[in-house]
Amino acid sequence: MALRNAVMAALLEGEASGYDLAKGFDASVANFWMATPQQLYRELERMEREGLIAARVVEQERRPNKRLFSLTEAGLAAVRAYVAQPLGKPTAIRDELLVKVQCADVGDIEAVRRAIAESMEWSTAKLARYERLRERLLAGRTEDEYFAGAERIGPFLTLLRGMSFERENLRWGESALRRLESRAAASGREA
Incomplete structure (x- = not known):
């Protein structure tokens, strides 16, 4: 997917400055697309x-x-054409944390645990931000009421996916930390 598709998706919300888009990317499409302000302006x-x-x-x-x-x-025609195109290959995970975890058995387990904990802090902060956005979008309505009456439901659906992703990151992080701790205790290494 090209950055332009994410920009066009963000502009479906209405006109915006480059600054607003860069700031708004964090609230509207950051749960599925990241870009630096320089990339965005170009x-x-x-x-x-x-x-x-x-x-x-x-x-x-x-x-x-x-x-x-x-x-x-x-x-708008480009957005319609983009939406009509079949999906390409599924997204591949490229996550430095997972590379570190892959090396946990030969590396510093405590460093790996710190990296997981830091990642969980980021996920917790993002989830809190997404929860605030969800409440703002719902404006006192239930999700069913929102979906029945909202002009656009795509942003809410992608928000739910982002929330699910961060919740899964937290669930996995808790499990990984427990297992690393058990492994270290069993081998006599510090956890």
Whole structure:
């Protein structure tokens, strides 16, 4: 998947500045796509040149003018075409933590345990952020009420997937820590 598809997905929420998109990526698509602000700005420039998005300048006092981007008809057509394409190969996991865990038997088990614990802290923080976003989207409604009446349900569905992913990271981390501790105790190594 190209970054442009994630950008177009984010712009389905409405026009946004590059800054807003970079900040909003964290709240809207970070549960399935990551990009640096530099990557995002470069992609916005390309997409504007290709006519997929349009920008309008908003003049501001005491601040630099900002450009707000929105999807063009060509951009909406590109989103529709993208959605209609069959999926490519399934995503492969590329996770440095798992490489460290793979080496736990010959390395420093305590260092591996610290890495797992740190990863769990990140997952806990992301899950809390996702929970706050979920509550904001629901605005007092049940999930069934949200799905029955919301204009767009895609962002909520991807949010639920992100929450599930972080919960599974925590479940796996707890299990891995227990097993590493048992292994270290059985072998007489410090855990």
